[in-house]
Amino acid sequence: xxxxxxxxxxxxxxxxxxxxxxxxxxxxxxxxxxxxxxxxxxxxxxxxxxxxxxxxxxxxxxxxxxxxxxxxxxxxxxxxxxxxxxxxxxxxxxxxxxxxxxxxxxxxxxxxxxxxxxxxxxxxxxxxxxxxxxxxxxxxxxxxxxxxxxxxxxxxxxxxxxxxxxxxxxxxxxxxxxxxxxxxxxxxxxxxxxxxxxxxxxxxxxxxxxxxxxxxxxxxxxxxxxxxxxxxxxxxxxxxxxxxxxxxxxxxxxxxxxxxxxxxxxxxxxxxxxxxxxxxxxxxxxxxxxxxxxxxxxxxxxxxxxxxxxxxxxxxxxxxxxxxxxxxxxxxxxxxxxxxxxxxxxxxxxxxxxxxxxxxxxxxxxxxxx
Numbered sequence: 317x318x319x320x321x322x323x324x325x326x327x328x329x330x331x332x333x334x335x336x337x338x339x340x341x342x343x344x345x346x347x348x349x350x351x352x353x354x355x356x357x358x359x360x361x362x363x364x365x366x367x368x369x370x371x372x373x374x375x376x377x378x379x380x381x382x383x384x385x386x387x388x389x390x391x392x393x394x395x396x397x398x399x400x401x402x403x404x405x406x407x408x409x410x411x412x413x414x415x416x417x418x419x420x421x422x423x424x425x426x427x428x429x430x431x432x433x434x435x436x437x438x439x440x441x442x443x444x445x446x447x448x449x450x451x452x453x454x455x456x457x458x459x460x461x462x463x464x465x466x467x468x469x470x471x472x473x474x475x476x477x478x479x480x481x482x483x484x485x486x487x488x489x490x491x492x493x494x495x496x497x498x499x500x501x502x503x504x505x506x507x508x509x510x511x512x513x514x515x516x517x518x519x520x521x522x523x524x525x526x527x528x529x530x531x532x533x534x535x536x537x538x539x540x541x542x543x544x545x546x547x548x549x550x551x552x553x554x555x556x557x558x559x560x561x562x563x564x565x566x567x568x569x570x571x572x573x574x575x576x577x578x579x580x581x582x583x584x585x586x587x588x589x590x591x592x593x594x595x596x597x598x599x600x601x602x603x604x605x606x607x608x609x610x611x612x613x614x615x616x617x618x619x620x621x622x623x624x625x626x627x628x629x630x631x632x633x634x635x636x637x638x639x640x641x642x643x644x645x646x647x648x649x650x651x652x653x654x655x656x657x658x659x660x661x662x663x664x665x666x667x668x669x670x671x672x673x674x675x676x677x678x679x680x681x682x683x684x685x686x
Contacts, residue, residue, distance in 0.1 A: 429649060432460065518540070
């Protein structure tokens with residue numbers, strides 16, 4: 317049994333059951349002898365646990381430095397390779413690179429993916445020192461792998477060619493397969509990335525499979541259109557608004573609410589301006605509010621609940637109005653009331669219903685990322 321195997325056995329059994337630490341090979345045993353302090357006095361003998369850890373560390377390094385490199389030949393899969401071509405895109409700024417370093421130190425992959433997407437929009441390449449780390453993470457994190465491809469740069473593609481473990485994470489064909497045949501989450505991640513890079517093609521790809529998907533998948537996939545949402549998406553969304561699934565219709569409602577040319581957008585604004593007005597009294601303006609008198613059947617289609625999710629503390633009619641306001645982006649409400657954002661916020665705060673109205677604005681801002 318080798319010295320390393322003996323140490324493993326002792327580690328499994330524990331030093332209390334096997335207190336004698338195996339001897340090291342003579343060539344390195346001197347490294348484990350009691351050391352001396354600055355005055356030349358020998359330090360007291362180490363306890364058995366410390367000696368075990370010390371010898372394990374010494375032996376691990378000893379075995380590592382004793383490994384011989386493979387021969388540089390094709391039999392070992394190694395051969396001389398050309399250096400990486402020069403980069404053709406611009407480098408990210410030092411400040412951006414420092415931010416990426418901090419995000420990686422915090423292991424915040426969600427924000428790392430956002431950083432990568434911003435860099436891709438600027439047509440920059442990834443700083444070379446971060447390539448190995450990010451390529452390793454990309455093998456286990458599909459959104460990062462999908463986002464990483466456009467900013468790998470020449471050095472990144474060169475490294476991937478040398479390491480088979482990284483090749484799947486940067487393989488566009490595999491990402492395309494995942495987007496068509498993978499799990500729902502993988503397909504959503506693929507569609508989201510396609511919406512960032514080629515929104516029209518992503519929408520066309522969704523339309524091609526729309527009728528074949530189950531309701532849960534349709535709801536998940538149509539939500540990806542929030543990325544780079546435009547009037548070009550309106551015809552498809554207006555058709556999807558008649559979907560038999562209420563969950564699909566609710567998500568589509570939130571998307572159409574952001575498109576000024578959509579009939580639903582105009583209907584929502586008409587509804588809201590019936591209940592919210594800005595009036596001038598003397599030299600001051602104030603926000604006046606008229607609560608709905610009854611619950612309209614159409615509101616079910618918009619995802620408004622008759623039983624308010626905010627509870628009974630604000631009353632059912634106020635609950636309906638809060639849900640109506642939350643359906644539209646706050647910027648849309650600003651335009652409809654002909655005020656700027658700061659004015660609207662101040663008017664809401666000064667009203668007697670400030671708390672529920674602020675809740676509605678915050679909910680709308682969060683839903684629409686506005």
